[in-house]
Amino acid sequence: MKELFGKLADGTEIHSWSLANGGTRMKVLSYGGIVRSLEIPDRRGHYANVCLGFDNIEDYVSASPYFGALIGRYGNRIGKGEFTLDGKTYRLSVNDGENSLHGGGTMGFDKVVWDIEPFTKGPDVGLYLHHTSVDGEMGYPGTLKTKVTYTLTQHGDWRVDYEATTDKATVVNLTSHVYWNLAGEGSGTIENHELKIAASRYTPVDPGLIPTGEPAPVADTPFDFRRSKAIGENLRETHQQLLYAKGIDHNWVLDKGISPKPEWIATLKDPSSGRTLRMATTEPGLQFYSGNFLDGTLVGPSGRIYRQGDALCLETQHFPDSPNQPSFPSTVLRPGQTYRSTTVHSFSR
Ligand code: GLA
Numbered sequence: 478m479k480e481l482f483g484k485l486a487d488g489t490e491i492h493s494w495s496l497a498n499g500g501t502r503m504k505v506l507s508y509g510g511i512v513r514s515l516e517i518p519d520r521r522g523h524y525a526n527v528c529l530g531f532d533n534i535e536d537y538v539s540a541s542p543y544f545g546a547l548i549g550r551y552g553n554r555i556g557k558g559e560f561t562l563d564g565k566t567y568r569l570s571v572n573d574g575e576n577s578l579h580g581g582g583t584m585g586f587d588k589v590v591w592d593i594e595p596f597t598k599g600p601d602v603g604l605y606l607h608h609t610s611v612d613g614e615m616g617y618p619g620t621l622k623t624k625v626t627y628t629l630t631q632h633g634d635w636r637v638d639y640e641a642t643t644d645k646a647t648v649v650n651l652t653s654h655v656y657w658n659l660a661g662e663g664s665g666t667i668e669n670h671e672l673k674i675a676a677s678r679y680t681p682v683d684p685g686l687i688p689t690g691e692p693a694p695v696a697d698t699p700f701d702f703r704r705s706k707a708i709g710e711n712l713r714e715t716h717q718q719l720l721y722a723k724g725i726d727h728n729w730v731l732d733k734g735i736s737p738k739p740e741w742i743a744t745l746k747d748p749s750s751g752r753t754l755r756m757a758t759t760e761p762g763l764q765f766y767s768g769n770f771l772d773g774t775l776v777g778p779s780g781r782i783y784r785q786g787d788a789l790c791l792e793t794q795h796f797p798d799s800p801n802q803p804s805f806p807s808t809v810l811r812p813g814q815t816y817r818s819t820t821v822h823s824f825s826r
Contacts (some may be wrong), residue, residue, distance in 0.1 A: 479595075482506055482513075483534030489590055491534050496595075498602050499633030501824060508537060509587040510547035510606045510625060512655055514778070515635065520751030520826045525661030527752065529788045532778040538588075540775060543654035546587030547625060548579045550610060550617050551808070552652035553728070553764055553797035556687040560800035562618070562809065563646055569616035574685055579654070581615040586623070587654065600631035612645065619645035619812075634823045641816040648800045648808045649816045656768065656788035659747035659754060663779030666786045667768065668709025671746045674702040674763060676729035680796055684721050687798050688805075692730045700727065705744065708767060708789065724769040724786070728762045728796050735761045735806060739819045743791060751826040756791060758820040761806050764792040793820040 482493040491508045502524070504514040513530040530544045531537050537544070558569040558577035570581030579585050591606040606625040612618065626638040639651040658667055679700045680688040695701040699711030699719060712724055719725065733740045739757035746753040756763075768790070771783045799805040810816045 485534070485538065485590075491590065492593070494593060494595065494604055496602055496604065496627075496629050498629035499631045501629055501633035501635060503627075503629060503635065505593070505604055505627060506537070507590050507593050508534065509545075509589070510591045511537060511587070512545040512653070515655070517633070517752055517824045518826060525664075525750070525752075526778070527657055527659050527661060529656035529658065529662050529777055529783060531775075536775070541587075542770060542775075543579060543587050544656055546654050547591070547606070547651065548654050548792070549586035549623065549649070549651045550580050550615065550621060551577070551648060551650045551800075552579060552792055552794040553650070554578050554685075554687055556685070556798045556801050558616070560648065562648065562800070567616055567618055576685055576687060577616075584610070584615050586610075586651070591625075598628075601628050603628035617647055619643035619647035619810075621647060621649065623651070625651070632823070634821055636819065636821045639816065639818040641810065642812075642814070643810050644812055646809060646811045649810045650795045650799065650808045651816070651818060652764075652792040652794045653820070654790055654792060656790055657745060657754065658788045659745065659752040660750050661779075663777045663781035663783070663787075666709070666784075667789050668707065668712065668786055669748065670708050670789070671705045671748060672702050672708055672765075673705040673744045674729050674765065675733065675742050676731050676763065677703065678730040680728045680730060681718055682721060682727065686722060686726060688728065688796060688802060690802050690804060695729075700725070700729075702729075705746070712767065722769060725765055725767040726769060728764050728794070730796070731758075731761055731763055735759065739821050742793070745789075745791065753825045755823040755825070756793070756820060757823070758793040759818055760793040760795065760820065762794050762796045764790065764794055764797070766790040766792070793818070
């Protein structure tokens with residue numbers, strides 16, 4: 478089902494698509510492929526929207542810190558907004574100090590209008606989202622044809638499949654930037670949520686949040702989530718990495734590495750409601766961001782303001798700055814190849 482959500486300044490109509498299956502309900506915008514609402518039941522069957530967002534298009538256009546959006550062409554940062562591929566240096570749109578963040582500037586995939594087509598496949602329902610990014614857009618080489626599939630399965634899982642092809646060698650790293658609060662959007666801090674991540678190492682960063690290049694063990698650091706623990710447990714320790722990011726904003730090196738099929742990598746649980754999110758992915762990395770830049774200036778559909786730590790993001794991805802880090806798994810895509818990535822979100826209570 479589709480309805481008009483609003484219009485961009487140039488008159489372009491933005492639609493909101495509604496899907497429901499297996500006990501999960503979601504709403505998706507053609508703008509940015511944004512998941513503007515995802516409703517799941519708690520242990521008593523009460524539904525809540527567990528994703529931060531806005532109730533109007535104007536806030537999404539002018540103020541959104543990537544709420545619910547698709548991220549491309551490159552999730553997270555590319556240092557100094559440049560990289561060299563096959564001997565040629567490409568300069569990207571710089572939008573985060575001297576770095577390029579989440580595809581850069583005005584035409585990141587979170588800010589483009591996607592072509593959306595609904596589908597039903599056996600017991601599953603979903604949306605195909607298409608976008609073609611022209612050669613040179615935001616500085617990236619190659620015409621990148623992207624197809625993202627959002628599926629709501631009969632079990633209420635939300636599955637995201639990404640595909641992309643190019644006509645020139647380029648780099649690609651697509652992800653989704655949902656801000657989770659399993660107690661419900663606008664209900665306060667996520668510091669009591671419990672998180673487990675199947676990773677023994679993470680990638681420490683410099684003060685600009687660019688990886689230094691050497692993965693470090695999580696053992697004996699606040700970054701150890703190998704056993705489930707409350708997110709707030711070590712968040713205020715005076716660890717240099719926490720100071721750089723004002724909390725957690727780091728990439729975990731998933732123990733399973735790149736996998737041909739999605740494998741379980743993380744579980745997030747809100748003990749108060751019982752709502753639980755399990756994530757599986759084909760990707761080698763997970764960016765866990767503890768909502769550090771939410772500063773009480775944005776108001777959600779609940780009518781409540783969002784403060785620091787009122788949500789967290791779990792972005793499956795290749796590692797930040799890979800185009801400049803020869804030791805990281807490659808993000809290069811060449812003509813004739815197809816970029817593929819899958820992440821599955823399963824909900825229980
Ligand atoms: C990512 C980045 C963060 C921040 C958020 C959005 O998680 O790593 O630094 O930009 O997106 O604000």
